[in-house]
Every structure is written in structure tokens, then in C-alpha cells.
Amino acid sequence: MRYLPLTQNDRGAMLGAIGAPDIDALFRDVPRAAVVGREAFSLPDHQGELEVERALARLASKNIAAGSVPFFCGAGAYRHHVPASVDHLIQRSEFLTSYTPYQPEIAQGTLQYLYEFQTQVALLTGMEVANASLYDGSTATAEAVLMAQRLTRRPKAVLSSGLHPHYAETTETLAALSGEVVRAPLRPASAEDLADLIDSETACVVVQSPDVFGLIRDLRPIAEAAHAKGALLIAVVTEVVSLGLLESPGATGADIVAAEGQSIGNGLNFGGPYVGLFATRERFIRQMPGRLVGETVDTDGRRGFVLTLSTREQHIRREKATSNICTNSGLCCLAFTIHLALLGEEGFTGLARINHARAAALAGKLNSIPGVSLVTPSFFNEFTLRLPKPAAPVVDALAARGILGGVPASRLLPHEAEARDLLIVAATETTTSEDGDAFRAALTECLS
Amino acid sequence: MRYLPLTQNDRGAMLGAIGAPDIDALFRDVPRAAVVGREAFSLPDHQGELEVERALARLASKNIAAGSVPFFCGAGAYRHHVPASVDHLIQRSEFLTSYTPYQPEIAQGTLQYLYEFQTQVALLTGMEVANASLYDGSTATAEAVLMAQRLTRRPKAVLSSGLHPHYAETTETLAALSGEVVRAPLRPASAEDLADLIDSETACVVVQSPDVFGLIRDLRPIAEAAHAKGALLIAVVTEVVSLGLLESPGATGADIVAAEGQSIGNGLNFGGPYVGLFATRERFIRQMPGRLVGETVDTDGRRGFVLTLSTREQHIRREKATSNICTNSGLCCLAFTIHLALLGEEGFTGLARINHARAAALAGKLNSIPGVSLVTPSFFNEFTLRLPKPAAPVVDALAARGILGGVPASRLLPHEAEARDLLIVAATETTTSEDGDAFRAALTECLS
Amino acid sequence: MTMNATGRPTAIETVFAQPQPTISGDRGLDHEEPLLFELGRAGVAGVDLPPTEVSEARLAGLRRQGAIGLPGLSEPEIVRHYVRLSRMNYAIDSGLYPLGSCTMKHNPRLNEKMARLPGFGDLHPLQPQQTAQGALALIAELMRWLTTLTGMPAVAMSPKAGAHGELCGLLTIRAAMAARGENRKRILVPSSAHGTNPATAALAGFTVDEVPAKGDGHVDADALKAMLGPDVAAIMLTNPNTCGLFERRIREMAEWAHQAGAYFYCDGANFNAIAGRVRPGDLGIDAMHINLHKTFSTPHGGGGPGAGPVVLSAALAPFAPLPLLMQDDKGFRLIESREDLPAGTQPFGRMCAFHGQMGMFVRALAYMLSHGADGIRQASEDAVLAANYILASLKGTLSAPFEGPCMHEALFDDAFLAGTGVTTLDFAKAMIDEGYHPMTMYFPLVVHGAMLIEPTESESKESLDRFIAVMRGLAEEAKAGNHARFAEAPYLAPRRRLDETRAARKPILRWTPQVLSEAAK
């Protein structure tokens, strides 16, 4: 077995040194009845690289890769071009095969990039501080609600109907345990009046912008309404690239920002691993979930970085911890921070402009198809169309024509009649105008 | 431009510090008439990664990758499975972006792997010493002949007709300058009598085994004949994997071994870069071409490695150097040595057995096609078939059927009537029995 | 900065005298590296994008006004920045990494390559399912391996790490209880448990009762039995436990729990000790998470990402969260909402967006196919063998609180340091100077100054022997009273000991431009 360095001789010698007759002796604490042999497992024996590669490549070939066809899916995961140096750098052994930086003297590489990551996230979101990541945008949103419940000592969380349904369900699952979660009624792509739902029991209001339909939401009035009632505003962002063109949540009144960072540096990966961004105000840091990296000095007085405020965390505080998270999204943070470093101010804002321009051009193309209407007056790189018929079968028909034509709203909201005919369409810098033409032609066909 | 760190401000400041009015001032030595502007070049402006990637991917998609179809080409380049860790490790920045190890104190990584490489090559070939690589097998062969001419002070080199024609032409081109090159008449896959061609003017006899048709040659009688006349035997190996199953050239009388190392660790790459292996006897080292790494100690008495015997080389000896080579195949050596280290004795000999077994099975399958006959009674992983009609069009027909069915001998020997109907077919560990069946079926079709 | 500048007595200096500073501040191949924000400037970027202008029409008047403040750097600078940072890290690939409970085993590069196949890496989670049948088939195949290896009927794939899996498991239990019309509040957790266990229990809305450990490192089964009652929802044990021991009486404890109407959650972080030899399903376990980033070697990546699928007993299976993966004649299908649930399923909710850590699934399956059932069994045996070899070789030098044999990790305490003035922490930092990553320290909490050493199956005997020799050497040094070697360690790392108190007292969690920080004052 190529991964196992011990030879039979080694094993014998080691058993000898231990004074054990055989390997079974080391497992003597295992109840007899629970000891099984190889035959208990109807699984194959070990295989070489070539065979494994073939088996997996066969499975991979049964999927349509996004990059191989005109592609327009978004709704919480976006296909962007990731520079080659990103994937090269994150595979450096010293990044890839190290653990959480518990020993700062020999983990400054990880600690410094996390500190830089925290700074970047704070800058993008317009907040004062950010943590070193959570699992993804959905769990970050749920954690944000729990944090708001702790901070306000109030039970109720109000969720905008524009919040990604998976995020809403994840939040409900978790936050309902310790409180109450209220979802605003669905009003696709039209402003909703959340103020009515906020009361003295409300810990927070959760609003996504651009929302799941792509609509850009103005957080300011909601922030006012929430703050007026002593509630916090949690802003959710599923497409961070939008922050290169739109006002930051921090600048529009958010108290906590939960975002999905996948768009920067990370591939689609069929849904994971992604990277949850979490930022808030300085005064809330002791209630923050997740790891935090802080600056300090070593005994020679040189600047260095360490994991800090761990008294919030499970390994110190146990049942009193602010979260149970341990392993987070380390390497995805690295991909994010490298890609963002490559972009810089110029690149990131430029990328955002391109995304919006491509989406605007595409919306124009599709909107002109008879029977098709654009339901999102404003959007960043994703918008929603109303089709003259249910969207799901249309998307299947498009797929049959070799086009991945967006996400039918009904996939996320099967119970909402409202959603049945809605198609959520995204464009990014990877979307060409030829892609758009192909889409327009195929969609026209499928609708006629 | 993403690769250029200087800002316009920087450029201005630097010109100021230099005291130059503008950049043109720094080019003042260029004759006016030779100064041209941007417009002199009908070439595009810079592009982003996405655009460049698209342009090159488009070209790549116009080729049939070996791994995407049943594949049987050899004749000097072989498709083997290279473990993923090889390509990962050779891309470590410290290996990929370093220069020839001129500063040994900060190049021990490169120097140690080259020392290990030299040792592996010496072991495989059964020789006493090996150098740190030449460009490829063909230039290694030519260099071997020049070395033999220097060592024997004789002009004539006798080339076996089984020597890869490209190797023969490369050798002729170079060695004819300083002497005479005689090629034995073509006798595909039957023993040839080279002894007759050896005389007191003969510096060396060059024999490839397995030869270009795949035939395994017995070097011993030729070595005797050569040595009897005071000539040297140069053994050429184009498929190093064969050394895992066959007697080494050293053990069968070779004085110099020139080999192509591509099969181990290196991809096909449409012909390059490859890695020339060069090994010989200790007493000849001062006439060897190429870099040599040797063991020594540092001022603390610790073992270390350095480039040595550079008095043979161009940068010291200039026109008296044993070769003009400077840049060699460094990173390909690394891929070779890592792959061979992974294989080890067990893996390398096992790999050789698999290659031979697959080829034997394939030969059986194809030999049974009516009108097709096997012309190479012995072989390692490559053999030659005689077809009932010219091979070149058949290979084209096979390609049209999505099968890369080997190399027609006429591609290498267009002037040899003898070669017209011969097809050189290779199999490796990557060749499946399904591939073989598909080949047999398609070939049968093409011949009927 | 020279040591003297820090004013520590030169007696200590002589242990590992620090050379005088260089002009550059760099030292040979060891480069200092500023922050991105200190390196960057305007007018340069590491990407080239077509210049594009946009109209305001669709931006709802919310176009960003101010600058973000991101630094500009070219690609060469970026590459150098991260290469330099990486060189300040210790890694499995550069040395033995005996971090107990963390399972720092070899991460095959084949798995990285497979995860990057466009057919896996470039798939959108919401693209039509018929265009991702190969991906769903891969998840199904991984589920088959996990359920077969654990002998459990079902598995929930979406949890993103171990702690997330714990949460998933406890929420499943909570849902099963609710379905029985019960609302039990207590969960019994041993004192030796990993911090995530009590934290998760609390997060899931339970109260935590601590089960004491016995002097032999095993959970006090009788105490646990006594604590069981009608308000106990579950027992939450780790097996093999965090002392590196297999809970001998685990099946009894399971039985008692079941008799008491409670479920048995097992923390499976240490499954790597028994995979291929013992099936948790045979132990009476109802739910167990598996850290794919431990047992099945998906890279830790400096802290993540991971994956924590949870295997479930028949009793709990119906309550597994969305999405569910089904197979019918039309192929594989994801059930993503309550609307079209198969009969008998009552998912408690959803753990996260989409369907889990696909990237980790590919790597884990590549690991499994490569090892095979025989290799997985062998790997477990080798891991246990290596740990016992270390235990046997070092117990004379360090102090082992419990009788062997152990499972995949060897636990020591700091008794052997008594009177030396050297702490477990000091000892660990001295290991850094010797080229080793320290073991897990001060965990589990049940022994004093714990040192938990997990060598994994990835180390050769030669490597283990070197490690043992160095540990012996250090122990002798400590006992010989060479205090400075430990108290001031590490001397030879990119940084000396860092001031964690200062970091926590006045947290600086981000870089700020001078102006800003001035303002702050």
C-alpha cells in the first residue's frame, strides 16, 4: 500500500518492542462480539492511482461541467475566473497540510494570511472587524442570528423573503431552538415592509442584498426601523463581488454581515467547500463566533500573530462557548484572500463593473423575448425573469440543448405558486455575448 | 499589466534618480535607424488570463489527446501513468523558479536531487557514473559519439540500422563535422552484422536496444567485436522502463549509455521537453559532457553537494569544453527522479513486467488478424507488424476511427521501401485490454 | 532585534545564542514579510481586465461612493508574498505532526487532482440534476463506503465539519424524541470530551451533565448508569476516547442508555483507530459523525475545510436533515424540500445551503478506493501500532497515566517534569527547536499537563525511532535541569514565544491605515 511506510519486518519489530504477540493484542479492549474481519465489508481491496483515476474520471465525465457550455446559474453560487496562481499557491504543502495554527511560532504563515483575510473582509463589508471564517454563508447567517439573540437577549428573528431559502431554512433549524424565526411573506422582487414585523421581542432583521432574485435592497430604511426598536440588522450577501460596485452593508446600517465568499478564489464544487464571511462592530467581538487572529509581539519584540479571544470558543468555554465551530474554512479563506489580493482595489471594482455590464446586456437580450419579462428592476449580476410557463421544465429543456440556463425559483421555493414561472439568471465575467445569443435562441425555442 | 510591479509614479521617480529625461534616453546607444515604435509590430496588445486561457484552450481542443482514445504510439516517446505527487512536487516554487545551482549553499535541494538522479541513472544503466542530464536521448547519443571520438582519437562512428532514425540524423549532423558516420543498411527486426563495419578507424558502434522496431538486441557480441578493434560500444535506450526487465547495457558491455528518460515522470508533450540520460565508466568522467554534481563538505564539516569537474565545461574551458551545453533538463530530471523514487525496485520492475505483459497480449491479438504478421520475434513493450498494405494510410484511417494506432515506420524512414508496410505499435500500463480489442476490430476493418 | 535588546540574561542566550541582526532583517532563506496592506499601492494590480463602464440605471441608486481601501500588487509580488508566508509554517509534508486527536496523516496528491476534475470542481449545486448524475453517484458511493465501514444503515452527508456533524446528530435525536412526544433536556458528556461536544449539546438546546472518568482513563460506566434517567436524551461518548483508549464497556453503556430511552451519540473523530476492524453499528451507537478530514485524510488546510457526515441508526435515520439522496429507475435524485418527501422520512430541517462538502467527498472517496477495505484496516492497525510503539518506548521516560495498550494515540502527563520547573508547554516549545510540531497539550482535561501524541500510520519506523530518541533526549535535558532550553523555547522558529495575553487584552484584529488608527486614539 503506497501510503503505508511500515514493512512487515517493521511491524514485527514494533510488536516485539511493545511486547505484544500480535496486532489483535492491541485491540484487546474491543468487545469480542464487535471484532469483525475483512469479510465483514463488501468493499473492494486497494487499487493503484491509475485505476482510481479512471474510476473517478468516469464519474466526472457523467456531469456537464459549467465551463463546457453556456452557463447562467447563480442563486448563491457563482462561476468566476480564478487566476492560476491562486490554486497553485493554496496547494503549497505548508498551507495545505498544516493544522489550525495552535503553535503560532511555526504557523505565522497561516496566521498572517488570516489576519489579512480578516482585514479584507472588514474593508469589503464596511465593518470594523471580521472573523477567520465560518463554514459558508448559510451557517454564517444562522450564527449571526444566534449572536443577535445573545446580544439583545431577545428571541425573535425576522427574515426577509428575499433571503436565500436555504439560508432561511438553515437559520430556522438552528435559531428556532433558542427563539422564534419569522419569515416575511414572499413578494418576489418587490420591496417588502419588514418594519411591521419588528417588535420589542425582535433580536434582528435579516436582509439579503442583492436578494435571492437578484434585486438590490436598500438597507437604510430597514436599519432605521430595526434600530428604532432596539433590534439589530443582519445583512446577508451571497455574491461578494457585488461589494465592488454597491454600497457596503456597513455603510448602510448593518450591525452584522454574513456573506458567502465562494465567488472570490473558490470554485463551484457542486456546493462546497465554500467560505462563510462574518463581520461586525468592534463592540460585539466578545460575542462573535469562530476563530479570531490578533496581532502581538514575540519575546524579541517582533510583530507576530496569534489566535486570540479563545475564551469565546468551545475548547476553552465548552458549553458556554459562542459557537461550537472548530474546523472552519481555512484553505478557502486562503484562496479568497489571494484572489482578492491579486484583484486589489482596481481589479475588484473593475470585476464588479464587468459583472454588472454582462448581466445588464444579457437581461436586455432575454427581456426582449416575447412573453418573457424582467421582474427585477435593479440587480447586480443576477436577475429574475418571468416566463410564460413553469420555469423548471424549461430549464430541463435548455439543458437538453446543452445550455445551463439558470435556476428555476421553484427549485428553491417549491411550495410557492408565486415562484413557479420565475427563472433566476446570472452572468459573470466568464459569460460571453455568444453565450447570451445561444441562450436567447434556445430559450425562444423552448418557449414557442 | 499584471506582471509588472512598477507604477507610472515609480517609473518617473526612478528616471529622476537616474537623471534621465525619459526612457528613450536609456536606449540612446541604439542606432536611430533601428528604433521602432509599437506600430512596427502587427501583434495584439496585452490580455487577461481568461482571454489567454480561452485562446489556448481553443487550440488544445483541436488536438486528440493520447489519453482520450485507444493509444498505441511509441517509437521514442511513451505514454506512462505519472503519479500525481510528481507533478505537484516539481511545481514547488523552490524547484520550478530556481536557476542552475551555482550557489551551492542555497541550492542544496537541487544539488541533492541531481546527485540522487545521477545515482539512479547509474544503477539503471549498470554504469559507474552518470551526469545531471542532457537535452534528450538524441542529443545524448550525438554527445556520446563525440565523446567516443575524443576518447579514441578516431573519426568513425558506426550506427546500427535499429537506431531511431531521428537519433541517427542528429548524430550525423553533429558527428560528421569532426569525423565520419556510417549507418548500417536497414534490416528491420533481424540481427545485423555490425562487426564488418568496425575497423581500426572506428571510434564507436552505436546500438539501440530495444531498437526502433522494438526488437531486443543482444549487445554482448557487438561489444566484443568493438572492443576487439579498440572501439567503444555506445548503447542507446529510448524506453528506460525496459531496464526494469532486461539486462542493463552496463552488464552487456556498453562503454557509454545514452538514453531518453521521458518515460519516467515526464509527459509526451508533443516531443519535448524530455530528458537525456548519459552514463559511462568512471575512467571516462573527464571527457563527459554536461553538468556533474559531486559530494563534499562545508566548513562545518557537514555533507553537501556542488557542481563539480566544471573544468570540462564551456563557462570555464570555453572552446576547449567537452560540450557547449549549459541549460539542460533540470526539472525533467526532478520529475524522473521523483517518479523513480516512488516506484523503487519493486515498482519499477513490476511496471516493466506489466508493460511487457500488455504488449505481449496486444501482439497476440493483432498478430492473429489475417494478413498481419509480427516481425519482431522479441520485444519489450513495443513491436512491429507487417501489414498487407502501406501502413501510413492505415494509421490515418484508424485515426479517423478515433484510434491512435501506432507509428508507421515510413514516417521515420520515408526513403526505405522496406519500411513502407511496417507499423510500430507500443503498449504500456495505460493500455487496457478493451483498447486492444478496439484496435483489433478497427485494424481488421481498415485492412479489409 | 538582538536578544540582548530584550534584556534577557545572557546565561539563557548561551543555550541557543542568537546571531547578530542582518542589515536586511532577513536571514538566509528566511525572509520577513510585511502585510499586504504595507506592500500595496495604487496604480498596479495582479489581474488584467477589459476596462468597462456601467450605467447607473439598474443600481437602485446604491452604487458605492467611497473606495474600499484594498491594496494593489502585481502578480509577482503576490506570489512571493504567499510563498514567503508558507515558509513560516510547519506541515505534515515537512515533518512528523503528532497532534493528538487531529490525525495529521499523509494527504495524497491524487485526491487533490481528482477534486479538480472539471466534472466535479466546476459543477453548480443547483444545475439540473440530470446534468450531475456522476456527482450524485459519487456521493452515493461514498455513502455506501461510510455505511458499510460503520455498519450503520444511513448517513447524513451535509455537515461541514465534525462539530457540525455533532449538531446534526443531536438535532436528529431531538427530532426523534419529539416524534415520540418527548422533550428530554439532558445529555451526558464525559469530562474527557472534546470541547465541541458540550458546546454542541448546548447549541442544540440541551443541558450538559458531566460523566466522570475512572482512574484508568475510561468513562466511569457505573456513574453513567446512575446518571441515566427519564430526562436524559442521549449519552455523548467519544470512542476510542480522547485518552486514546477503547471504551471497554461501551456496549453495556449503549444498552443502559437504550433501556433508559436515551440515544447514544458517538463522537467519531477517532474512528481512524478502528476503521476496517470494528463497526460502530455493532456497538449500539445511534449516531456518529466522521471527520473526513481526519480518518479519510482530506487536507486540514490550516484549519479547514473539513466534512462531518453523520451515520445514523435505523431509529434515527428517518429524521436526517435535507437534502436526501434517492435513487430510482430515472437515476439519482436530491430531495431538497419537505414538499416531495419519501414516505416515513421526517427531516428535522437543513444544516446548510446545498448538499455538503463535495470537494471533500471526492478526496475521501479517492482515499477509500486507493486504500480499499484491506488498506483501511491496515492503516488503522498501523496507526494503533505506531501509537503503542511510542507509548512503550517513552513510558519509561515520560509518564503515562494509564495502562496500555492504547489505540491510535498515546497519552502522557507532566508527572515526569515534576520538580524540573519545566511545563508541558515549555517542553512542547522545545520540540519546535528540534524540528517537531508539538503534540496536543492540556487535552484531555482528565490528566495533568496532558501530552497527547498521535503519530498516525504515515510515519516510518525510522521516523518514529528518531522522534522517540529526541523526546528521550529532551526529557533528560529537562531532568538535568537545563531549564533555559525549555523556558525560553523556541529559539529557532520564525518567531520566539508570542505574547498571547497582550493579544487578548487589547485585541488588534485587523490592519488599519495609520490615519484611521490615529483617529481611533
Add this chain to the structure above:
Amino acid sequence: MTMNATGRPTAIETVFAQPQPTISGDRGLDHEEPLLFELGRAGVAGVDLPPTEVSEARLAGLRRQGAIGLPGLSEPEIVRHYVRLSRMNYAIDSGLYPLGSCTMKHNPRLNEKMARLPGFGDLHPLQPQQTAQGALALIAELMRWLTTLTGMPAVAMSPKAGAHGELCGLLTIRAAMAARGENRKRILVPSSAHGTNPATAALAGFTVDEVPAKGDGHVDADALKAMLGPDVAAIMLTNPNTCGLFERRIREMAEWAHQAGAYFYCDGANFNAIAGRVRPGDLGIDAMHINLHKTFSTPHGGGGPGAGPVVLSAALAPFAPLPLLMQDDKGFRLIESREDLPAGTQPFGRMCAFHGQMGMFVRALAYMLSHGADGIRQASEDAVLAANYILASLKGTLSAPFEGPCMHEALFDDAFLAGTGVTTLDFAKAMIDEGYHPMTMYFPLVVHGAMLIEPTESESKESLDRFIAVMRGLAEEAKAGNHARFAEAPYLAPRRRLDETRAARKPILRWTPQVLSEAAK
């Protein structure tokens, strides 16, 4: 081993006192690493292959009898071995690498990715040409870039490195001469030429006459003129030359050479200084090799591989070696033998098997497309600007033998070290302690103790300023008489100065098992 053990006076130690040894011999993140052959053993391998037996039938009785003697290691050990070795190397990616004449510029990772596309990396050189039209088109496109940038009509693509390109160029000239029925024997090469120039001329069967350099670092054009004659086959100049200067009188020299019936071979290793601004074709050059691994950034890879295409004038084009790349209505076609030559072509022969360094071609074209003509011009300007910035900033501290401005590299001599007892070599080794790779030393031979500094366009101004400051600091140290800092340097590298004499006196070029080496004695 401690320093004292080597018995050097401790006075020197105090410069960079070496700490006492560790128990392990490793030091923090710096690990010592034995040879593969010292680590390996029987019974283990880093691959898994299906066990296979073979019959003797087809082996002509030549089956290997003895063992080869290769060591066995598992994959984890192999990965660690090479990761550790890599960490002992300096690289562009970790710091400024001012190796004059070697052009250590940034190597974009995009280019690595492109070269690995199966459509390029997994192509067989002899597969049917209609199945490789994209590859041939890529070569044709690269040829278009090279001929356009150089203003030359033709290019031979097969040479595998610069020296191989020189050989190709001289053989082309030789063939052209022969076609004229001439057999001129002499080639004029300046004393400042790179070693490969005379070596290549000799290899190509010519005798070398050295052209002196003038005091200003330029070739003595008048001397060259005087040396021209009926037996001169070619002049072989480097431009910009190895002193980093553009040969002012290059066009005159070309004219004289042509008048004398000789050809003008130009060593194009320094093309990176003028690419996009000057076309060698406008200078009267007949043949010039281009190091794709310098000007167009294909990675040096620790010594290779490279690629050395040779651009040719109309006079030489017909004699270019096989293979030739043609395009007709059926697409691209390789002419691989004399049998089907297009009219007017008389290839002198073949440089190597197959068609050249395709892997490098892909990388170079990716570099060209990324930079574009504008970026290539800018890169040349930035390279020249950076070199002049260093020249201007350091000429007060170090000693510059020639008047500026320079091209892409700044040349200094060791006059500034006069009386310090510090040599160019010592100075270079002290740079290593400061975290810098030394510049090219003792080349070119025309100045004493040459220091040839090529910063390339890949360094930021901040990086150049740091380098300048450190060089100034070192120069002051040298002048201040801090001799030990230099004479004993490096102190902080993985190895101290290595004994090269010993290595050459009794060469040990391979590892040998003890038994064998015993026998040797």
C-alpha cells in the same frame, strides 16, 4: 557539528555566532534530509501496481538477472523528502534573484496550467498530424510572434536551449557557406562572450578568434574590422552585450562582416532588454537564438529545460534544419525528412528528435499573449529602467567600470573592495546571509571581479530600494574592515561554504552502498 569543532577562531564566530547543536540535528523549520538511498528499504513502494508475471518467450534470453538496487519508499516519505529538499533552495518566488545574463523574471503560473492541458501535454510527437493541428497551429503562431518581434523572415524551432540554438545558427551558416562552395574556418568572438559561444563555434568545427573589448565595455569595432577576411565565416556578437551595453556600432560591424562575405550571428540571450523596441532584423543580423527561458519566462527549473529557437535572415533561411513547418489548404504539415522538401530548402540536418520543446512553446506563447506587444515593450523598458536605477544608485558605493546608461543589467567590478581583503565571491556569499541570491560573478571576463546584476522587470521599486540599501550596507561593512562577515559567509544558509576543491580532486558523483565503497578501497 558545532563551529568550534571545526576549529575556526571564535573571533569570527562573534559575527554570526552559531547556536549549539540540537539533539535531532534539525533546527526549527529547517530539517536535514538524508539521501533517498539512506532512507529506503525493501518491502515498501510508493506505487500500487497489479502483480504481473511475464513469460520469457519474447525476451530473447536477456531478462535482467540481478537487482537494480533502487531504494523502496512510501509516498508520504517521498513527498516529505522533496518538500524538505525544496526548502533548501533559493528561488525567484522567494526573493530577488539578480543573476546577470540569466534573466530570473517572474514565471506566471497560468503558463504552467496551459502547458498541462491534455491537448498539449498529452500529445505524442508522431501521432498523425491531422490529429495535432492545434499544436502545429500553436507553433506557427509562436513563430509569427518571434519573427515579428525580431523582424527576421524565418525561425528554426527545434533547438532545445540557447547553446543548442547557437549550434543551430552556426551550422546554418556553415551550410550556407558550403552552398556557396566556401569553407571558411574562422569565427570572430569577443572576449566578453559567454562561454557557450566559443564552445559552440568549436563544436561546429570552427576556430575561434577573440575580438578585444574596448575600455568602455563595447566590442572594439575597429579591431573586429581588421580581423575580418576571406577565411572568416561569421562574427558572433552578443547584443546587448554581456557588459549590459548595447553595441553602438553594431550596424557598421554587420555591414563590414557582410562586405567580407561573413555572416553575423548574434547571441540573443539578452533580447529581453530590447524586445518590442528594437528588431534585430534592422541591425543586419543573420541568425540569433532566443532563450525562451529568459526573455519569455519559461521557468529555469533549477537548470532547465529551456528552448532556443533561432531566427534567420533570408540568406540563411533555406538552410534551417528539419523539421520544417508548412501550411497549405489542408492545414499545417511538418516536413520531417529530405524526401519531400519544398523548393529552395536545403536543411543542414536535424538538431534533435521530434520538433522541439513544445512544453516551452506553450508557456512562451501564453507569456506573449498575456503581455501583448505593448506589454513586451513595457517589460523591456522596465527591465532597463530597473538596471539603470541600480547602476545609478550603487555606482557611488560599488565601482562601475563603464559609463551608463546600461541596458537590462548593471555591471560592477571589485575595485571598491581594493584593500579590504574581501573578494567578489566573499561579497556574494555575504549577500546570501542578507536573504539575497548573489549576482553573476566573474563574468564577463573583461572586468576584474565582475558583479553582473540583472534585476529584471519583475521587481517593485520598494524591492529595488531594499536591495540597494543592503548592498550599500554590505559595502560599508567591507570598507569598515568587518572582514569575517564576508570571509566566512554564508553563516545563515542551509550550508556554510562548500569545499569545491575536494569535490573535484576526488570526485564522488553517486551514492554507493557501503559494501561497494569498501570494495572500492
